[in-house]
Amino acid sequence: MDEGLCVNPVWPCAMTGACSVLAGFSGLNVLIHGSSGCYYYPRSLLKVPLFSTYLLESEIVFGTVERLKEVVNTLSTSKRPIAVLNTCIPALTGEDLSGAFSEEETIFVDAPGFIGSVEDGAKIAFERLGIETDASREGVNIDGVSLLDLFWRGNLHEAKRILTEMGIPTALCLAKDSYENLRKGAALHTVSVNPSYPSGVGTMLGSFLFPDLKDTCAKLADIFPNADIDPLLEEWNLADEQLFYSSDKYLRKYEPPVVAVCAQESYALFAKSMMERYFGADVPVMLARNHDAVSIPSETDLTKIAGHIAGCRPDLILGSTFEANGYPNAAFLGITPPDRSRVSIAARPIAGIEGGIMFLENVLNTLIDATSSKQKK
Ligand code: SF4
Structure with missing residues (x-):
């Protein structure tokens, strides 16, 4: 980067990347702890319901914990788990937010925009979700599904179609699934529709992008001997x-x-x-x-x-x-x-x-x- 020159970043911030992962799980309320600008940015890109504390200047100056507590308490009435997503200003002031929620019902994701870009935030969100693999889960996980991707819905449909054609069940879709299914754990093996959005969950067998598809199907056939890859x-x-x-x-x-x-x-x-x-x-x-x-x-x-x-x-x-x-x-x-x-x-x-x-x-x-x-x- 040229020193002293302002650059024009064309890629969203880390907070938006974390939000794209968390908001992909239905049944999980995502609460953005930040200003209205921090809320509207992912809201307009992801096009899914999100919540926000809509912080004001006075709260930044005198502390944001009370405001966060108020919104967490309101959201708690829905009985859904909550992911609190921290943004730049509260992260920069270094405020201790732990008094605003209990660890049992809330996941705190500290991925303020300034730490990097989409991929950095997505990585932190996946780490905080703590998704475990479970050998008893049948099938394969579909990875690389991001609400930020222009093609996420089409990719997900196509990946499920391909797996169904081969007779392999879909275990977990990352990140577009129910929170309930996520808590059951992931299968041991994973394929991806966009390897630039890796969840890091399961052993990656390869990509479903057209040039890579035949190799990935061959690897699936090694793992799932009953799979029929010939029609594919x-x-x-x-x-x-x-x-x-x-x-x-x-x-x-x-x-x-x-x-x-x-x-x-x-x-x-x-x-x-x-x-x-x-x-x-x-x-x-x-x-x-x-x-x-x-x-x-x-x-x-x-x-x-x-x-x-x-x-x-x-x-x-x-x-x-x-x-x-x-x-x-x-x-x-x-x-x-x-x-x-x-x-x-x-x-x-x-x-x-x-x-x-x-x-x-x-x-x-x-x-x-x-x-x-x-x-x-
Ligand atoms: S870079 Fe920081 S201030 Fe800007 S939208 Fe992202 S979290 Fe909010």
């Missing part, structure tokens, strides 16, 4: 053929696109692999949102991101509205939030076989639409 492999091969057929048709008329990809590492690698395999595309810009990315550089300074993109003059941007606005000459497909380019209500997957097909179909339509609108001008 056949479905994958058919999808692969169809994707080559559709991209070949495009390539008979147009040149392979130059692509810039900005997303969490797992989706960025997926997008690159798909664009190279089916389009022979050049992908000169690959930037990760998550700072713990291991194989591509991480960047959340919008000025720098825009500079990288402008330097390669891409035909297509796979990223968020931030990148699309930074380089409006390219066609754009949203694969990371925020995506303000379209109304998204349906459960769209990016993982699994349907996710692979949907991704490529959207890329083709985006490229064709952009070309025809240029020709009309």
Whole structure:
């Protein structure tokens, strides 16, 4: 980071990451101990009910414990467990909040925004939930489901469909399940629909993203000898053929696109692999949102991101509205939030076989639409 310069972070804070995990469990009340701004940020991104202490200046100055006690007591009448999520200001004042609640009914999650970004907060929330594996739990856990992900609902449906097809029960979905199911513990093995949101629960067998799916199914077959993976492999091969057929048709008329990809590492690698395999595309810009990315550089300074993109003059941007606005000459497909380019209500997957097909179909339509609108001008 350049010293003395303000950066434009394009990725939410740690508190929002912790909130995305906790709010994924129905039956658990999530209480944000902070200002209205700290509440509205995750509330607008996650689109699920949350509670807040809506701290005022006077409470910050004279102490926030009484206000926290008041809201915890009100919420306690619902008889649901409560997760209290701390935010920057109460964390910075160093106030002892333990007098506001009893440990039996309340989980205290200290993940103020300043400690890092989404992934750091999510990790703390998973640690505080203390999810144990249980050898008697049947099936496999589905990991990488985050309410912050544009594709979480579609991914979850697709992962459950794939497991059902193989005859493997779903044990626990992290993080989208009931709190009651979470307390029963997790199965020993886990697959992921987005490895950049790891819960750390169970032994990871692999990802359900299209390029990784066959390997992950083979590992599942080793663990679950009664699982039938052949129909899935056949479905994958058919999808692969169809994707080559559709991209070949495009390539008979147009040149392979130059692509810039900005997303969490797992989706960025997926997008690159798909664009190279089916389009022979050049992908000169690959930037990760998550700072713990291991194989591509991480960047959340919008000025720098825009500079990288402008330097390669891409035909297509796979990223968020931030990148699309930074380089409006390219066609754009949203694969990371925020995506303000379209109304998204349906459960769209990016993982699994349907996710692979949907991704490529959207890329083709985006490229064709952009070309025809240029020709009309
Ligand atoms: S960075 Fe801190 S102040 Fe800002 S929304 Fe997150 S927790 Fe609240």
